[in-house]
Amino acid sequence: MKRNGIATLILASAVFWVTNASAIGVGVGVILPTGDFKDSHDTGVSAHLVMDYPVTPLASIYGDLGWQGFQAKGVEGIDFEGADISMWSISAGAKAGFGAVYVGGEVGYYIISDGIDNEIGATPVLGTKMGPLDLSARYKFLDDIKWFEVRAGIGF
Secondary structure (H helix, E strand, C coil): CHHHHHHHHHHHHHHHHHHHCCEEEEEEEEEEECHHHHHHECCEEEEEEEEEEECCCCEEEEEEEEEEEECECCECCECCCCCCEEEEEEEEEEEEEECCEEEEEEEEEEEECCCCCCEEEEEEEEEEEECCEEEEEEEEECCCCEEEEEEEEEEC
16 A cells, blocks of 8 residues: 555656656666676666756756566576566656766656566666766666666757
8 A cells, every 4th residue: 555655646746747847858778687686687678758847956856757678587497488577667856966967866666567566666866968968877776676777868
């Protein structure tokens, strides 16, 4: 019940940002699984829709609707068929800019495929913005799944 309440809050926030965002963008990422997750899954990919809402000239809050996909590793003698993972994420965060560089963090709700429990995760973010181009590095902390992501995006 607690997770459903948090998911509803994040979804309501995302609707607010879509209707009030000063910038909407799209991004793609390359994902490198870490920890135990690296042992079972290969490099993944992601796609995102991001809404940015400035609070001050140096800070903004944002919402992110994303998809992440991971392919299971093949291990001789072990059948991992059907162990590929895809997930949708709804997250919200804040970032502060220092010139072209920004730091921030986000909290998200991850809807994971194949009967794996949905999870809440946290993400520290370090990035740079050059005009409409946004490049960032992120480390996603879910309960059992962790990964490093490099993302490139463009704002409209």
